[in-house]
Amino acid sequence: MGWVALGGGFGLVFLVSAWSWLSPLPLALLFREVTRRPPAGAFKLTWLFGAGFFTAHLLWLPSSLSSFLGPGAVILSALLIALLASMWGLTAALTRRLLGPATLWGLPLAWTVLDALRATGPFGFPWGSLGYAWAQTPLVQVADLGGIALVGLLVALSAAALVSGQRWANGAVLGALLLAGVYSLTRPPAPAGTARALLVQGNIDPRLKAAGRRTEELAHYLNLTAAGLRAAPVTLVVWPETAAPQAPTAAPVRRALTGVSVPLLMGAPTEDGGLRNSVYAVQAGQTLGRQDKRRLVPFGEFFPARAALDRVYRAVFAGLGLPPLTGTVPGTTTQPLTLGPLRAGVLICYESTFPGVARALVARGANLLVTASNDAWFGPSTGAEQHFQMGRVRAIETRRWWVRAGNDGISAAVSPHGQVVARFPRGVAGAFTAPYGTAETRTLFVRWGDWVPFLAGIGLALIWSGQRWLTWRLAD
DSSP states (O other): OHHHHHHHHHHHHTTTSGGGGGTHHHHHHHHHHHHHSOHHHHHHHHHHHHHHHHHHHTTHHHHHHHHHHTTHHHHHHHHHHHHHHHHHHHHHHHHHHHHGGGHHHHHHHHHHHHHHHHTSSTTOOOTTOGGGGGTTSGGGGGHHHHHHHHHHHHHHHHHHHHHHOOHHHHHHHHHHHHHHHHHHHTOOOOOOOOEEEEEEEOOOOHHHHHHOOOHHHHHHHHHHHHHHHHHSOOSEEEOOTTOSSSOTTSHHHHHHHTTOOSOEEEEEEEESSSEEEEEEEEETTEEEEEEEOOSOOBTTTBOTTTTTTHHHHHHHHHHTTOOOOOOOOOOOOOOOEEETTEEEEEEEGGGGGOHHHHHHHHHTTOSEEEEEEOGGGGTTSTHHHHHHHHHHHHHHHHTOOEEEEESSSOOEEEOTTSOEEEEOOTTOOEEEEEEEOOOOOOOHHHHHOSHHHHHHHHHHHHHHHHHHHHHHHHHO
């Protein structure tokens, strides 16, 4: 149980605590023990460490799902934690088996590849990626060079250096950290946010939405918006995810929005070949564009092989006391929404945790990142804070302003350096004015993408080849 406790302590401080910068310490203890054990033993202790980590890091998960899934939330959470811990365990075991004596320095490379793989595909789940351990330190500024993967590689290399005992290797890691520190501390100041956005926070219980949408929701957002516009001039209004009960293409909604002359980004459902989770660009009742959510929450917003496994799903839903859910349809395009000079790269809720989505939007011309979210499902847990801090790194990776409107929060504005320049209280209804700006430059990460995991994979292949060659030479 010692490894579970160590991993749990790691998970409790990870990302949202000022102590998160000490993450290389527990990781170093894990790496040291992995190098001392056979692959099976490396899998076991890493699985225990990972189970403790993800149980603590995802404490919010069963409580946030329980209002929707009931007791089944605990079962699904346990299955997810076991799966994530198994990924960590397999990574340690395979590295130990393939690299042998070179395991210690192979582990940082293997973890970098694993974190990148965990963020790909329809089942992507980037919570727990190592780079977020230093998301609230100056070193996170190197994310504009190689994304959160580069920060994660530095975390893992620091852990390896703590236990290696190799002076040349430790010197190389220390040199890399010093270079990263100098780079981070010498960034030119971010341009001031000279424009103003109105972030509208409706604070509507999502369980009421799930029970059936009401026209009063639209009136609520219109009233909050009108009050905010009277209080201060703005150039952009942002509503949260699924704020409106109907799309602005519906005649009643279109008529109601004619009085909002300021460009508006609003979350609303769309019926187009199935139910879609969308954000619309609207001005004076005229729809200027639409972005559908592309990265859907597995088993929350989409159900794999739903038609083929219909009987299985119906039985599971019935056991949980739920209707036969069908999920939503993912979007297929990634394009900024144009509102005059603004080209807004929209990240709908969950999407803000994926570096690739923000990168693709900026590569296609987005000069501002905008997130419409609904974190009310998290309740008072740390889940919403984790979600926000992960999204904040997207601003650094792309050097774009990021504005965020949440149903019950967190509504905020973040500068291209990741500085939170405005943040508003959760759990209250209101319309808040926040500064923002635009940018046209493209960072190395935007231009080159996931070059860090790619090189890490090449590094693993070279170490493995070197080990094979050395074994062959010794046996000859």
